[in-house]
Amino acid sequence: MRWLGSLLIFASAVALAALAGLRARRAQRAPVRRQKETETRPSDWPASPHEDASAESGKGEPQNTAQEAPSVPQNRRTDTVEVSPAAPNAASSTANKGFTAEPERGADDQGNAGNATTELDIPADAEPSDALQTAPPASAETGNPIADDAFGDATEGECGTAKTDPQLALLEASARDPQQTGEADAQMDAAPADQQADATERAADGNADSSAAEEREAERGEVEPADTYEAMTVGPALAHNNARSRRPTTYRDRRGMRRTPPRPAASVQNTSPLTDIPPAAASLRLALHAIRRTVSLSLVLSRPEGFPEQITLLLDGRADVGAYDESRYDDIDVAWTSNLLVGELRLNSADGFRWIRSARRVHIFTADPSEPGLVSVSAVHAGADHTLICRVEDVAAVRAIAQQGGSPELVPYDHWQGIPEGWSVLSGYKPAQATGPIADASFRPLDPGADTDIMLGGGLAIRPRIFAEGHPPCIEIRPLPENATVTIGGQPALQNAGGAWEAPGWDAPGQHTVDVVPGPSLSYEIAADPGNGEGWPFWNAHEELPGGRSSWSRAGICGAMLQGAAGEIVLACEAQSTMIALGASRGAVPLERRSDANVSVALVVEPPAFVVATSGPRRRQGRVIWLGEASDQAASAADDHSDLAWADAVYRAAVRRLPLVGADRAGEAAWRRAVLRARKLRRRCR
Amino acid sequence: MAQSCAQGAQAQTAVPMSDLLLEWMSFRCKGRLNELSAELMAGPPRRMLDDLSMLGHIEMPSASSWQIAAPVLAGLPRDESQVDAAILCGARTPALTGRVASACGTVGAQLNITPVPNRPSRICITAPSLSLLADVAQFACIPFQRNAAYTLLACLPGIRNWPRQPCTMVGGRVETVRRFSASKRQWIESSLGEANAASRGFFRIKRDYDWVSILKSSLSDCAYIEDRAGRLYMASKLRLASWDGAAGSFSLPIELYPPMLIARALALCTGLLPQFDRPARRISFRGVGGSMQRLALAITGLRLA
Numbered sequence: 005m006r007w008l009g010s011l012l013i014f015a016s017a018v019a020l021a022a023l024a025g026l027r028a029r030r031a032q033r034a035p036v037r038r039q040k041e042t043e044t045r046p047s048d049w050p051a052s053p054h055e056d057a058s059a060e061s062g063k064g065e066p067q068n069t070a071q072e073a074p075s076v077p078q079n080r081r082t083d084t085v086e087v088s089p090a091a092p093n094a095a096s097s098t099a100n101k102g103f104t105a106e107p108e109r110g111a112d113d114q115g116n117a118g119n120a121t122t123e124l125d126i127p128a129d130a131e132p133s134d135a136l137q138t139a140p141p142a143s144a145e146t147g148n149p150i151a152d153d154a155f156g157d158a159t160e161g162e163c164g165t166a167k168t169d170p171q172l173a174l175l176e177a178s179a180r181d182p183q184q185t186g187e188a189d190a191q192m193d194a195a196p197a198d199q200q201a202d203a204t205e206r207a208a209d210g211n212a213d214s215s216a217a218e219e220r221e222a223e224r225g226e227v228e229p230a231d232t233y234e235a236m237t238v239g240p241a242l243a244h245n246n247a248r249s250r251r252p253t254t255y256r257d258r259r260g261m262r263r264t265p266p267r268p269a270a271s272v273q274n275t276s277p278l279t280d281i282p283p284a285a286a287s288l289r290l291a292l293h294a295i296r297r298t299v300s301l302s303l304v305l306s307r308p309e310g311f312p313e314q315i316t317l318l319l320d321g322r323a324d325v326g327a328y329d330e331s332r333y334d335d336i337d338v339a340w341t342s343n344l345l346v347g348e349l350r351l352n353s354a355d356g357f358r359w360i361r362s363a364r365r366v367h368i369f370t371a372d373p374s375e376p377g378l379v380s381v382s383a384v385h386a387g388a389d390h391t392l393i394c395r396v397e398d399v400a401a402v403r404a405i406a407q408q409g410g411s412p413e414l415v416p417y418d419h420w421q422g423i424p425e426g427w428s429v430l431s432g433y434k435p436a437q438a439t440g441p442i443a444d445a446s447f448r449p450l451d452p453g454a455d456t457d458i459m460l461g462g463g464l465a466i467r468p469r470i471f472a473e474g475h476p477p478c479i480e481i482r483p484l485p486e487n488a489t490v491t492i493g494g495q496p497a498l499q500n501a502g503g504a505w506e507a508p509g510w511d512a513p514g515q516h517t518v519d520v521v522p523g524p525s526l527s528y529e530i531a532a533d534p535g536n537g538e539g540w541p542f543w544n545a546h547e548e549l550p551g552g553r554s555s556w557s558r559a560g561i562c563g564a565m566l567q568g569a570a571g572e573i574v575l576a577c578e579a580q581s582t583m584i585a586l587g588a589s590r591g592a593v594p595l596e597r598r599s600d601a602n603v604s605v606a607l608v609v610e611p612p613a614f615v616v617a618t619s620g621p622r623r624r625q626g627r628v629i630w631l632g633e634a635s636d637q638a639a640s641a642a643d644d645h646s647d648l649a650w651a652d653a654v655y656r657a658a659v660r661r662l663p664l665v666g667a668d669r670a671g672e673a674a675w676r677r678a679v680l681r682a683r684k685l686r687r688r689c690r
Numbered sequence: 691m692a693q694s695c696a697q698g699a700q701a702q703t704a705v706p707m708s709d710l711l712l713e714w715m716s717f718r719c720k721g722r723l724n725e726l727s728a729e730l731m732a733g734p735p736r737r738m739l740d741d742l743s744m745l746g747h748i749e750m751p752s753a754s755s756w757q758i759a760a761p762v763l764a765g766l767p768r769d770e771s772q773v774d775a776a777i778l779c780g781a782r783t784p785a786l787t788g789r790v791a792s793a794c795g796t797v798g799a800q801l802n803i804t805p806v807p808n809r810p811s812r813i814c815i816t817a818p819s820l821s822l823l824a825d826v827a828q829f830a831c832i833p834f835q836r837n838a839a840y841t842l843l844a845c846l847p848g849i850r851n852w853p854r855q856p857c858t859m860v861g862g863r864v865e866t867v868r869r870f871s872a873s874k875r876q877w878i879e880s881s882l883g884e885a886n887a888a889s890r891g892f893f894r895i896k897r898d899y900d901w902v903s904i905l906k907s908s909l910s911d912c913a914y915i916e917d918r919a920g921r922l923y924m925a926s927k928l929r930l931a932s933w934d935g936a937a938g939s940f941s942l943p944i945e946l947y948p949p950m951l952i953a954r955a956l957a958l959c960t961g962l963l964p965q966f967d968r969p970a971r972r973i974s975f976r977g978v979g980g981s982m983q984r985l986a987l988a989i990t991g992l993r994l995a
Contacts, residue, residue: 464710464713464714464717465727466714466717466718467718472713472714472717472783473784473785474783474784531717533717533783533784533785533786534716534717534719534781534783534785535716535761535781535783535784535785535786535788535789536785539760539761539781539831540716540719540758540759540760540761540780540781541760542760542833543760545749545751545757545759546749546951548853549846549847549853550847550851550853556844556845557845557847559845561842561845561951562749562759562760562780563746563747563748563749563759563760563762563779563780564746564759564762564764564779564780564835564838564842564954564958565759565760565762565764565779565780565833565835565838566835566838566841566842566845567833574841574845575836575841576837576840576841576844576845578981578984578985598844600848600850600851600988601844601848601985601988601989602984602985602988603840603844603985603988605841605844605845611824631820631836632774632819632820632821632824632836633820633821633824633834633836668818668819670819670821
């Protein structure tokens with residue numbers, strides 16, 4: 005831990021030096037950059053009072069094609085608020101990857117992870133400006149400026165970090181105009197359903213859609229002034245080697261919003277320059293030690309399909325992390341500094357895998373039956389106990405919301421070690437009911453919602469919310485809000501005769517998301533039957549058995565199956581003096597007799613058809629045993645010479661007129677064919 | 691809605707829970723003892739795993755972990771009076787059983803599913819000839835293990851050569867020392883001094899934090915060995931086994947329960963677990979033919995009573 009602390013201190017110093025340099029450069033370029041900001045502002049930035057008046061008229065410039073809702077009035081302010089709609093194509097591909105519910109598995113049943121984002125990987129020694137020089141700026145594509153604007157409140161500036169730039173302070177002041185915010189909410193409620201749907205769809209859901217979109221915005225955007233990132237930078241250990249994206253991702257509560265159906269992968273153009281695999285989610289684990297009165301945090305990186313068992317994280321050096329199980333990696337202890345939870349968290353591995361945890365104002369933790377400690381979730385659940393981490397200045401607001409939700413009084417962890425200055429840990433948040441409308445969108449994850457619960461019953465659960473193919477879950481929704489629509493995987497769902505919800509393809513292998521609009525959402529997965537895929541490979545499960553050079557000791561055992569090291573067939577027979585295993589048309593392998601048992605064993609490559617067993621020179625002292633399996637493989641001319649041993653064995657048995665034992669018509673025919681071939685081979689080879 | 695889901699659950703219970711457990715394990719592929727789905731357990735978890743291992747469905751890399759075995763059509767010992775038959779061992783999912791059923795229909799073999807209380811069903815395929823069984827396996831894309839029981843037993847070391855790990859005799863303070871008496875077929879109290887002085891014996895010693903089983907094959911040779919193998923080692927050459935040729939029943943005293951692999955080989959003669967005769971305190975494996983019982987005696991070191 006000491007070395008980790010030292011590394012963190014070093015990283016902080018380097019980061020501060022870099023910031024100082026950036027500030028100097030920014031001071032020189034400020035007039036030019038501000039002009040560019042009007043076009044390329046991150047979606048979560050408030051509008052600048054210095055903007056062109058034309059911005060008010062809704063002259064948005066949708067950067068990405070398709071899906072935009074031109075009918076929705078766009079103004080400059082709203083154009084830049086929403087990050088995720090910037091790349092619907094990217095969003096689709098990442099949705100297809102099925103990251104919907106992964107980030108907060110077990111604890112988050114909302115399915116709105118919103119955490120997995122694509123990421124711009126910046127070398128540790130690169131200036132932020134060096135990395136962010138990509139495509140033309142992307143302004144908003146979203147159709148619903150109101151929703152975007154409302155969400156825009158929940159971003160930087162409100163996370164409690166100081167901004168040193170006075171001009172930025174002005175920007176924030178305008179952004180926090182309550183009248184504007186209120187209008188935004190009202191207009192959101194009043195907007196036609198289609199427009200709202202379009203807007204929210206383009207806003208992407210909790211999938212990696214949003215993250216992918218956000219990254220594309222970051223990639224295309226221009227460099228922002230360094231000090232604008234102060235509020236959104238991650239902890240020093242993580243910031244140093246990770247991307248300082250132009251538009252840090254921010255968690256947005258999208259519960260109850262209509263979800264964009266996943267697009268075909270062919271239309272996706274969101275591939276990161278590093279890897280085609282979208283980033284996975286990173287969550288946090290909170291440990292509260294009651295006796296030592298300490299609080300600690302650790303990072304929990306999810307492990308989606310395709311991620312390796314061992315990763316090397318770029319964390320001020322390299323940190324090797326192994327997989328804990330198939331769903332996540334081992335915890336990574338992090339020093340909880342003042343800046344750690346302010347912004348997003350991005351991690352890269354040496355081979356290009358990425359993880360992200362979007363920025364949020366309140367970090368919510370709850371117990372997970374399959375995980376120790378408290379794990380982070382995206383939103384609260386009614387009736388469940390939660391622990392919250394927030395800025396000290398937000399405690400009052402959080403307590404007020406807790407009271408609205410019928411929660412008992414929150415318990416602070418004042419004076420516990422491990423809590424940095426300016427932060428507060430509050431436990432005991434157990435909402436009993438919906439809190440009602442929350443003006444500040446950044447606090448909406450504290451609202452458990454209308455108590456609508458999506459339950460997955462029955463089925464054959466392989467893991468939490470993963471069901472075996474052929475045994476899908478029984479989906480129940482209680483209580484179903486009035487006028488609510490239910491979709492599963494974007495398809496309209498209907499109740500069957502038993503009252504369970506079904507939709508086309510709902511029980512097919514893959515990821516599925518149940519959406520209740522308005523209401524919660526829940527993801528589940530149908531695991532494909534391994535019997536239809538790669539199946540179950542053979543492996544030697546008993547290497548502890550004494551090995552050796554004899555055939556029987558070299559056989560591998562797996563269940564009821566035996567196999568040689570090279571895949572040979574294991575043949576065992578009760579011993580005679582001489583035993584030779586013969587294939588139907590080739591292959592002669594003598595069986596080895598065990599010294600401690602009356603059994604002979606051979607490892608044969610060709611499936612054996614006969615065993616010649618003799619105990620003496622006389623005819624009655626031998627026999628040919630038909631094994632019952634005749635290989636249909638035709639022998640080629642090239643095998644003739646190598647089959648001479650086989651031909652000799654068959655010939656000798658035939659000449660001695662050894663009786664054929666246990667053969668039916670097929671066996672007799674096979675022996676006749678073998679004898680004929682043996683004679684032919686012997687003549688040819690001589 | 692609750693009723694609909696209850697109906698769904700009832701439909702699942704119509705499928706034996708043990709079959710569902712095997713299917714669940716086939717999907718999971720591997721795991722730990724404490725990860726087993728409690729809803730699907732029809733008995734103590736460890737006992738379930740032992741039985742599944744004996745039936746050839748799983749392997750246990752350690753005492754607390756399991757891994758599903760590859761599916762295989764295990765040929766049953768062929769008796770002159772019986773048809774050729776094989777049982778399905780290892781992983782089992784609807785897709786796999788569907789392929790097997792389809793292959794049986796194609797080839798003309800017969801598929802029999804026999805429910806077993808609290809254990810996975812026994813899936814047996816019978817055919818007029820062994821080559822047809824091999825064809826069923828080929829069509830179902832699973833391997834065929836000819837005479838699985840005999841072949842498995844033939845590839846196992848004898849009890850005298852059973853894997854063991856050399857060690858030194860326990861020293862210092864111990865809580866309990868027991869010695870296995872082959873004649874009485876039970877554990878009797880002993881001491882560390884007696885264990886040190888003995889030239890041959892099988893001892894169970896309780897240390898501060900665990901039990902260890904130590905086999906002394908000579909005055910200076912000590913080794914950790916599997917408990918069941920150690921007891922059989924000590925009972926070597928004793929006339930404690932019995933075999934009924936007509937019924938094909940091979941029985942052993944319960945105290946001499948064979949190690950897992952030997953028990954699996956004997957169980958694969960029929961694909962059924964051994965029967966326990968409580969009054970006589972003996973376990974019986976069925977379907978054991980003459981050649982099989984001779985090999986079993988050679989491997990276990992026992993003799994017929």
